Amino acid sequence: MSKILVVEDDNILAKAVNTTLVDEGFETLIAVDGEDALVKAKQFKPDLVLLDLLMPKKSGEEVLADMKKDDELRDIPVLISTVKSDPESVARCTALGIQGYFIKAHYTLDDIVKEVNKVLGEKKR
Amino acid sequence: MHKKEGGNKIKHKRNKHGLLLSKCMAEHVNGNCHLFRLLFEYSPNPIFLETLSGKIMDCNRAAERTLGYTKEELLNFKKEELLPKNKRKFFPQIIKKIINNGSAVFECENVRKDGTIIPVEAHYKLMHQEGKPIVFAVIIDISHHKKIEDDLRASEENFKKIFNKSAVGIVLVGLDFKFLQANKAAVDIWGYSEKELKKMTFVDLTHPDEIARDKEQIKRLLKGEISVYKVEKRYIRKDGEIIWGAVNVSMVYSVENKPLYFVTTVEDITKKKLSSEGLKDLQIKYSTVVEQSNDGIIVIQDGVVRFFNRMMLAMTGYSRKKIIGKSFLDFIAPKYKKLVADRYAKRLRGVKVPSRYEFEILSKNGKTVPVEINSSQIFFEGRPAILAILRDMTNAREAAEALKLVSIRQEAILAAIPDIVMEVDVKKVYKWANQMGYDFFGSDVIGKQASHYFIGTQETYKIVEPVFVGRKDFIYVESWQRRKDGEKRLLAWWSRVLKDKNGNVTGVLSTARDITEHRKIEQELVRERELYTSLVENSNDGIAILQDDVIKFFNKQIFVMIGYTEVEAFGKPFINFVSDKDKKIVLERFKSRVLGKKVEPRYEVELIKKDGKVLPVEMNASLVNFEGRPAVMSVIRDITKAKEIDKMKSEFVSVASHQLRTPLTGIKWFTELLVGNKSGELSAKQKDYVDQIAIGTNRMINLVDDLLDVSHIEAGEKYGVVLKKQDISDIPKEIIRDQSIQAKSKKVGLELDQDCPSEVIIRADKSKLAQVFENLISNAIKYTPSGGKITIGCKKGEGGVIYFVRDNGVGIPARQMNRLFERFFRGDNVMTTEQGTGLGLYIAKYIVTKHGGKIWCESVENKGSTFYVFLPTV
Numbered sequence: 001m002s003k004i005l006v007v008e009d010d011n012i013l014a015k016a017v018n019t020t021l022v023d024e025g026f027e028t029l030i031a032v033d034g035e036d037a038l039v040k041a042k043q044f045k046p047d048l049v050l051l052d053l054l055m056p057k058k059s060g061e062e063v064l065a066d067m068k069k070d071d072e073l074r075d076i077p078v079l080i081s082t083v084k085s086d087p088e089s090v091a092r093c094t095a096l097g098i099q100g101y102f103i104k105a106h107y108t109l110d111d112i113v114k115e116v117n118k119v120l121g122e123k124k125r
Numbered sequence: 126m127h128k129k130e131g132g133n134k135i136k137h138k139r140n141k142h143g144l145l146l147s148k149c150m151a152e153h154v155n156g157n158c159h160l161f162r163l164l165f166e167y168s169p170n171p172i173f174l175e176t177l178s179g180k181i182m183d184c185n186r187a188a189e190r191t192l193g194y195t196k197e198e199l200l201n202f203k204k205e206e207l208l209p210k211n212k213r214k215f216f217p218q219i220i221k222k223i224i225n226n227g228s229a230v231f232e233c234e235n236v237r238k239d240g241t242i243i244p245v246e247a248h249y250k251l252m253h254q255e256g257k258p259i260v261f262a263v264i265i266d267i268s269h270h271k272k273i274e275d276d277l278r279a280s281e282e283n284f285k286k287i288f289n290k291s292a293v294g295i296v297l298v299g300l301d302f303k304f305l306q307a308n309k310a311a312v313d314i315w316g317y318s319e320k321e322l323k324k325m326t327f328v329d330l331t332h333p334d335e336i337a338r339d340k341e342q343i344k345r346l347l348k349g350e351i352s353v354y355k356v357e358k359r360y361i362r363k364d365g366e367i368i369w370g371a372v373n374v375s376m377v378y379s380v381e382n383k384p385l386y387f388v389t390t391v392e393d394i395t396k397k398k399l400s401s402e403g404l405k406d407l408q409i410k411y412s413t414v415v416e417q418s419n420d421g422i423i424v425i426q427d428g429v430v431r432f433f434n435r436m437m438l439a440m441t442g443y444s445r446k447k448i449i450g451k452s453f454l455d456f457i458a459p460k461y462k463k464l465v466a467d468r469y470a471k472r473l474r475g476v477k478v479p480s481r482y483e484f485e486i487l488s489k490n491g492k493t494v495p496v497e498i499n500s501s502q503i504f505f506e507g508r509p510a511i512l513a514i515l516r517d518m519t520n521a522r523e524a525a526e527a528l529k530l531v532s533i534r535q536e537a538i539l540a541a542i543p544d545i546v547m548e549v550d551v552k553k554v555y556k557w558a559n560q561m562g563y564d565f566f567g568s569d570v571i572g573k574q575a576s577h578y579f580i581g582t583q584e585t586y587k588i589v590e591p592v593f594v595g596r597k598d599f600i601y602v603e604s605w606q607r608r609k610d611g612e613k614r615l616l617a618w619w620s621r622v623l624k625d626k627n628g629n630v631t632g633v634l635s636t637a638r639d640i641t642e643h644r645k646i647e648q649e650l651v652r653e654r655e656l657y658t659s660l661v662e663n664s665n666d667g668i669a670i671l672q673d674d675v676i677k678f679f680n681k682q683i684f685v686m687i688g689y690t691e692v693e694a695f696g697k698p699f700i701n702f703v704s705d706k707d708k709k710i711v712l713e714r715f716k717s718r719v720l721g722k723k724v725e726p727r728y729e730v731e732l733i734k735k736d737g738k739v740l741p742v743e744m745n746a747s748l749v750n751f752e753g754r755p756a757v758m759s760v761i762r763d764i765t766k767a768k769e770i771d772k773m774k775s776e777f778v779s780v781a782s783h784q785l786r787t788p789l790t791g792i793k794w795f796t797e798l799l800v801g802n803k804s805g806e807l808s809a810k811q812k813d814y815v816d817q818i819a820i821g822t823n824r825m826i827n828l829v830d831d832l833l834d835v836s837h838i839e840a841g842e843k844y845g846v847v848l849k850k851q852d853i854s855d856i857p858k859e860i861i862r863d864q865s866i867q868a869k870s871k872k873v874g875l876e877l878d879q880d881c882p883s884e885v886i887i888r889a890d891k892s893k894l895a896q897v898f899e900n901l902i903s904n905a906i907k908y909t910p911s912g913g914k915i916t917i918g919c920k921k922g923e924g925g926v927i928y929f930v931r932d933n934g935v936g937i938p939a940r941q942m943n944r945l946f947e948r949f950f951r952g953d954n955v956m957t958t959e960q961g962t963g964l965g966l967y968i969a970k971y972i973v974t975k976h977g978g979k980i981w982c983e984s985v986e987n988k989g990s991t992f993y994v995f996l997p998t999v
Contacts, residue, residue, distance in 0.1 A: 010787050010791070012788075012791040012795075013787065013790055013791055013794065016791065016794035016795055016798065017794070019798065019803075020794075020798070020803075023803060054783070083783045083784075083786035083787055083790070084783065085830075085833065086837070087847075103786075104786055104787065104790040105786045105789050105790045105793060105826045105829070106826070106830075108793070108794070108797050109794050109797050109798065110797070110801075
């Protein structure tokens with residue numbers, strides 16, 4: 001059973017995503033800010049991180065950068081799920097290394113599940 | 126009857142008046158005592174016999190009549206006492222001349238008893254009586270001749286006065302444009318002597334820029350299309366200096382109405398005032414004597430000539446024999462015979478007829494000689510006769526003719542002078558006016574007080590007083606005067622003193638010009654200038670005029686904005702004040718604008734303030750004419766605040782939109798969870814309600830997306846359109862696929878035109894272009910009622926491709942077409958029926974423009990709309 005770390009500071013959104021992923025049979029853990037995300041990523045060792053960008057303490061971009069510097073975390077696939085839609089944010093994240101970029105509100109939960117499955121499927125292969 | 130002088134002894138005898146009858150007189154006429162007594166007494170001219178010391182020994186009736194003294198009074202006089210006091214010193218010279226030459230003729234003045242002075246011509250002859258010298262003096266009253274002479278002089282002087290003393294330059298210019306005559310003022314204005322001017326044409330003096338216009342106007346003047354050519358123009362002085370003249374040119378015509386020459390008046394308005402120096406008092410002294418008097422004397426009795434003097438011989442050319450005893454009528458020109466005979470007869474009958482008149486006598490060679498006769502009745506040999514003194518008027522006639530000719534010429538010039546010329550006497554009464562003067566004040570102006578024409582209380586008399594008392598030669602004054610039609614006009618007067626030869630002020634000669642309109646325009650200009658100055662200087666926008674790369678004008682606000690002083694900014698290249706990053710565009714636009722090319726007037730640049738800080742401004746530049754050449758006027762607005770506000774607004778919209786996205790996502794996702802039956806089966810009604818929530822949420826998400834786009838567009842950042850060469854032919858297909866569900870649910874047909882090219886390669890940002898098509902197609906679905914049809918097509922055009930989205934929906938009201946692509950625009954006809962942000966087309970236009978393309982629309986309300994997008998191909 002694949003493990004997914006849901007990094008989301010908004011309770012409501014975290015609940016919606018978490019509920020969906022659990023229903024889909026994933027094992028999940030929720031982190032509520034950037035620092036929490038890094039700590040939990042090390043402990044939980046997820047197969048995929050669903051990462052918000054605008055967060056307290058440490059932004060998603062910083063978390064991503066730290067992960068890429070960390071040998072343990074470097075290879076964990078990351079999907080960004082954020083309200084930020086500017087091309088610069090997309091470009092910076094892409095440069096650091098991500099598997100996908102969702103602009104919240106533009107995507108359905110179903111879209112996210114499909115993408116998660118796709119990324120994890122590729123990883124298995 | 127004539128005896129030789131010498132041996133005769135004629136006794137001294139006292140006549141009934143107890144007066145001395147001169148022996149020499151008797152000697153002179155060979156004893157014809159009685160005749161000479163008669164001639165002496167009845168001569169119309171005063172005759173005196175006097176000693177060399179000037180004591181009057183005898184005089185005739187004419188002397189009494191002319192001088193107003195009785196004979197007794199005169200006999201107690203010394204002759205010199207008849208002269209005006211200031212002339213008595215010349216008397217010894219007269220006597221000396223008589224002694225040396227035996228005779229003399231002088232023109233002088235005699236003082237009458239009543240104090241009046243009469244001009245006289247005195248003929249002296251030295252004779253001897255009993256070995257003692259005696260002076261025989263005939264005095265001829267020449268007031269009449271003086272008058273002709275004075276008229277001639279006055280007329281000549283009037284012209285000369287106007288011509289020479291005018292403070293305004295006057296020149297006569299020939300039809301070949303050569304100067305014929307120039308007055309002193311003209312010489313002063315141009316710096317060339319009259320002699321030099323006579324070798325020049327007005328073209329040589331005129332500023333090159335003005336020649337063509339002058340020639341054209343003078344052509345019109347010659348054709349008679351205009352009567353006066355008035356202009357303010359530039360001349361080049363001899364010293365090279367450019368001066369301004371207010372010029373009036375008019376034509377002088379001959380009696381046959383042929384153009385003779387131009388009269389041009391020039392006022393130097395370079396300094397708007399005339400120099401009072403340099404104009405010398407040019408008193409012209411005339412020493413012209415119209416004629417030298419030599420009168421013929423003739424006595425006629427019973428119609429025949431009984432006596433005549435030598436002068437008559439000279440005048441007629443006949444010999445003595447041919448005259449004496451002949452009818453006087455034989456010597457009169459046929460056309461005067463009747464007149465003279467008639468008067469002769471009347472006079473003999475005692476009827477009063479003019480004693481003085483003119484006619485013509487016949488001379489021996491058949492020529493007629495004009496004469497003036499001064500006749501009176503006498504008793505000759507005890508019977509009535511006529512004594513006639515004839516004066517040869519040939520010279521006077523010629524003088525009169527000459528005067529007439531001169532007058533015609535001068536009158537023509539004066540009439541042609543397009544300024545008012547007036548003369549007042551010392552009492553400020555108008556004495557003389559030219560045609561313009563009459564035209565202005567009316568034909569009855571002569572004899573009127575100057576103040577009669579004043580309007581309102583005026584200081585004019587006070588101002589010109591120094592001229593009248595002789596303290597100043599020239600004064601300029603402006604005053605309001607009543608024109609003959611009652612209208613109030615402002616006249617500019619150049620007043621110059623007139624003096625007689627003794628230096629006494631006799632009056633003032635003034636040239637006047639109606640400057641009412643001129644002044645009105647001047648005041649208008651001043652008012653306008655004040656208005657503009659106040660507008661420009663009080664403007665909150667900076668205003669600059671740039672010419673030849675430098676700053677020609679800055680208003681106060683610019684100094685406030687950039688912190689430089691006038692001295693630091695004027696004449697400096699304006700590019701110095703522009704930030705490095707904007708220098709290129711500012712210079713390019715300036716150059717194109719000056720060349721008259723169409724350049725976007727409004728753009729934003731950054732200026733560098735004196736303290737080195739950057740000042741963001743919006744320029745609104747336009748091509749203007751400054752000092753006759755193209756320049757750029759820039760209205761510069763400080764947009765620091767506006768920029769800040771814009772930034773804040775964009776930031777606010779950005780933050781707000783981001784913040785909105787989070788809760789919207791929550792609603793969207795939980796709705797999705799509800800619909801997806803993850804929490805149990807929903808009833809049909811519940812499902813419908815949840816669907817409505819989903820639709821509403823999506824709308825809100827779209828609105829937030831649009832707002833974010835707009836805030837990015839306006840911030841000029843984060844909305845980068847990245848162009849990449851690629852095929853875009855699949856975009857419309859994808860959008861049609863995405864939107865087909867919506868179209869179907871509204872029962873609107875949505876199809877792609879068959880003729881679309883299979884490949885369209887351009888430089889494009891695909892995701893942004895997709896947004897354009899999405900906006901256009903979703904609009905078309907929204908505004909097309911059920912049963913309608915939407916077609917998307919594409920065709921290759923010149924230099925690019927044209928996409929179109931055509932519907933047969935509600936269309937756009939014609940009056941609103943021009944606002945279609947504005948922010949938040951929504952058609953009146955859909956405002957209440959359809960949801961929308963009014964941002965879709967604004968964003969679409971921005972994207973298309975960034976692709977170097979164009980977007981436009983054709984629409985008929987209730988028929989449908991077609992939107993076109995042109996995109997340039999690679």
